[in-house]
Amino acid sequence: MIPDMSQVGKPTDDAWAPVPEAPHVMLEGVTKVYGQVIGLNDVSLAVKGGVTGILGMNGAGKSTLFKLIVGRLKASQGTVRLFGTDPWKNPAPYARVGYVSESEQLYDWMTGLDFVTTLARLFGYTRDEAKERALHVLDFVGLADVVNKQIGxxxxGMRQRVKIAHALVNDPDLIILDEPLAGCDPLARTTVMNVVRELGAMGKTVLVSSHILNEIERITEQIIILHNGRLLALGNLHAIRELLDQHPHRILLRTDNPRKLGTAFLPHSDVYGVRFPKPDELVIETNNLSSVHKALPEICIASGVRVTAIENPDDNLESLLGYLMEGRS
Amino acid sequence: MIPEQPPDTPMPDALEMQLADARPRFEEAAAQEPAAQAPTGRIGQMQAQAAQALRPLTNTVWSKLDRKATAIAEFTLRQYRTKSSTWVVLGIGLMFVTMVMLFYAEAMATGFDSYDNDGDSEDWDGDGYPTGQERRYGTSPWNADDHPDPETVPPDPASVWINEDPLDFDGDFRNSNQGFDDDGDCTGEGWSDPNSPELPSRNDRNGDGHPCNVYYRMNSTTGMVYSVNGDPNVDEDPDESVFLKEALHRSFLLGFGKVGFTFLLGVFLPLFLATGLVRDEMERGTMHYLLGKPIARAEVLTYRLLGYVTLTWPYVTGLVIITAIVSGLLAPSDGFYRWQDLPLWLGVLVASWMVLLAYGAVFSVCGIISPKYGVFIAIGLGVWEFLMAMVSLADPTFPLTYLSISHWGIEIINCAALLAYPDFIWMIQVAEFHGFGADIALQVFWSPPSAVPGSALASMVVALFVLTLYTVFALFIGQAMFKRRELD
Structure with missing residues (x-):
């Protein structure tokens, strides 16, 4: 057999031709095993259109899921379809995909422009086309000023954005961002989030993973939650949140007079307990988070106590997962 | 909703709905796809053909390939530039060649002494006439009073009778009748007494029917000379310094071409520059930048190798040109520069290119086979190649050497040497015949073509083909393994 050089952006077989109508990503019963460790366990999902957040703790299988979708890994069981074809066997659909890996590694010796241009040429663009597209996407992610600076x-945040730029250079229909906010400072975080939201608004299908609930919440409502390699939940974040609100919840208030404030909260029908973990802290225990949040400002003002901080200690992924797990078992 | 699901539910509702919604659309589209592409009737076919023919040139497979190929090759080259190891390896190569050239220059400048093989430059009786001259004029070399008349025949200086009968060979191996008695001490030509008792009584001692000649016996198919048999006093006093210098020069060309360029540079450059072509990218975790594109992994491997070749071929070409210029100026020659060596240098160049390519492919595949131990596999192969190169130098017909890359590189140089200098076989035999000792150096560094005995050109074609085959085979194995490699 001759090496399959003919795969120049083309499928080797008609059966592998990307299908325009197919969901961009479809997984059916996909399991990925690394030796003794299960990376992904019987996951099925289909994605087409919109921004979808993939939520999960470290090791939940987010990166494994993405690597399977872009053909970096081969599924141990089940079928993975990218635009209707198997990404492990067929590089043709990559022409419509932009993938930002979690890896921090870049070619530090290249300038941002070189990096994006060189990789753009692998899509079959000429040197000039590639450069034009590279300048365009680098401008889109806000790196226009530093295109000729070495990536090193x-x-x-700039490194994260140059990775995103490289993934956008082929004007993909599907964009996969693996932890794009990891290690970004607040400013870069906002920029990246804006870029992702903008991509969603442009009608692209975007998959973005994170282990921080708040980040995903600011980007999208459509989420997939992975836990220990299993698909735990899929749907609208608000629906899940509302569900959570009806579970026991805590609100932490920092104040100079916690006892007085606590007494003021106790008459509220949804508050079933108050605690004072530290001399300047008040914890309110409730079954209905939103109704307490609504009443909170009024009660604080009425009591005349100065409140310096309000926190929701349960408003994070661990507690969300905990509740979801509780519901399942 | 979701939390309340029974634990045995395989998927959440929303997902099931989504899948149920998506699957028919996907299957329907897949079923429709080929039908939509099929041309309808004859006109449709013709339209499709016309569209194919009128496709703009910028969209041909070649130009697409060219974009990707040059992008990766260029990238690889620039990556080499940023690595200090590249500069160290290239610098050491240059130093190595410079040092060998200095040794060569030293040897060429020193030269060799000629000596009087037949002893006829001596004046035994002390009358001022050397023995050779006395014999020619029929006077006794042992009697001081018996010598030619100084009035008519002045005594020759002794040097005239050293190197007075050089080797005569017309270059035609089909002609077994060679040699010429330049000083007349076999034929008696130019002597005052053609029947002098000093002349040999049997002047056709080799029995080939020609008096006073040198008889060459050779294999009619291979053209190999396997014996040189001279009549007495024919070609008996050649100029050793010229012969030895020539033999040394040729031995140097062959030895340096084979061991220096084809083997040492041919193995060490790819060992340092090709082993990491794919492996380093996988180890660093940057391979997905290249592979997450609509490009086959076989292409990535091939184009990376193309980048490696774009660095190493011009480099080794430069070194060969420098060596060819310096040695051509220092070597014994009739003119300013020794042009006769050029075909041999061309052979060295082609051999180096092919060997660099083949080793590059093999070593880069070692890196794919085992990212962790690939270097050790490559070093092991290098040792094996070294052993095979040594065996091939001694006996290129030893079958095991056919499996090695170095053997075929050496074969190319043997062929080029014979094309440049058809008298190699003659030189080795003559050196042996006269006991110069130069035959040892020549025999170590040159062997007749072994792939197709008797034809240097055919042997060279075979060697080039085998090395190409090696490269293609290595790439085939490499891409097959690369395709199955998961990128963590």
């Missing part, structure tokens, strides 16, 4: 001299 970029800040962490």
């Amino acid at each position: 001299k970029y800040s962490k």
Whole structure:
């Protein structure tokens, strides 16, 4: 057999031709095993259109899921379809995909422009086309000023953005971002989030993973939750949140007079307990988070106590997962 | 809703709905796809053909390939530039060649002494006439009073009778009748007494029917000379310094071409520059930048190798040109520069290219086979190649050497040497015949073509083909393994 050089952006077989109508990503009963460890366990999902957040703790299988979708890994069981074809066997659909890996590694010796241009040429663009597209996407992610600077001299947020730029250079229909906010400072975080939201608004299908609930919440409502390699939940974040609100919840208030404030909260029908973990802290225990949040400002003002901070200690992924797991078992 | 699901539910509702919604659309589209592409009737076919023919040139497979190929090759080259190891390896190669050239220059400048093989430059009786001259004029070399008349025949200086009968060979191996008695001490030509008792009584001692000649016996198919048998006093006093210098020069060309360029540079450059072509990218976790594109992994491997070749071929070409210029100026020659060596240098160049390519492919595949131990596999192969190169130098017909890359590189140089200098076989035999000792150096560094005995050109074609085959085979294995490699 001759090496399959003919795969120049083309499928080797008609059966592998990307199907325009197919869901961009479809997984059916996909399991990925690394030796003794199960990376992904019997996951099925289909995605087409919109921004979808993939939520999960470290090791939940988010990166494994993405690597399977972009053909970096081969599924141990089940079928993975990218635009209707098997990404492990067929590089043709990559022409419509932009993938930002979690890896921090870049070619530090290249300038941002070189990096994006060189990789753009692998899509079959001419040198000029590639450069034009590279300048365009680098501008889109806000790196227009530093295109001729070496990547090694970029800040962490710039590095993340140059990775996103490289993934956008082929004007993909599907964009996969693996932990794009990891290690970004607040400013870069906002920029990246804006870019992702903008991509969603442009009608692209975007898959973005994170282990921080708040980040995903600011980007999208459509989420997939992975836990220990299993698909735990899929749907609208608000629906899940509302569900959570009806579970026991805590609100932490920092104040100079916690006892007085606590007494003021106790008459509220949804508050079933108050605690004072520290001399300047008040914890309110409730079954209905939103109704307490609504009443909170009024009660605080009425009591005349100064409140310096309000926190929801349960408003994070661990507690969300905990509740979801509780519901299942 | 979701939390309340029974634990044995395989998927959440929303997902099931989504899948149920998506699957028919996907299957329907897949079923429709080929039908939509099929041309309808004859006109449709013709339209499709016309569209194919009128496709703009910028969209041909070649130009697409060219974009990807040059992008990766260029990228690889620039990556080499940023690595200090590249500069160290290339620098050491240059130093190595410079040092060998200095040794060569030293040897060429020193030269060799000629000596009087037949002893006829001596004046035994002390009358001022050397023995050779006395014999020619029929006077006794042992009697001081018996010598030619100084009035008519002045005594020759002794040097005239050293190197007075050089080797005569017309270059035609089909002609077994060679050699010429330049000083007349076999034929008696130019002597005052053609029947002098000093002349040999049997002047056709080799029995080939020609008096006073040198008889060459050779294999009619291979053209190999396997014996040189001279009549007495024919070609008996050649100029050793010229012969030895020539033999040394040729031995140097062959030895340096084979061991220096084809073997040492041919193995060490790819060992340092090709082993990491794929492996380093996988180890660093940057391979997905290249592979997450609509490009086959076989292409990535091939184009990376193309980048490696774009670095190493011009480099080794430069070194060969420098060596060819320096040695051509220092070597014994009739003119300013020794042009006769050029075909041999061309052979060295082609051999180096092919060997660099083949080793590059093999070593880069070692890196794919085992990212962790690939270097050790490559070093092991290098040792095996070294052993095979040594065996091939001694006996290129030893079958095991056919499996090695170095053997075929050496074969190309043997062929080029014979094309440049058809008298190699003659030189080795003559050196042996006269006991110069130069035959040892020549025999170590040159062997007749072994792939197709008797034809240097055919042997060279075979060697080039085998090395190409090696490269293609290595790439085939490499891409097959690369395709199955998961990128963590």
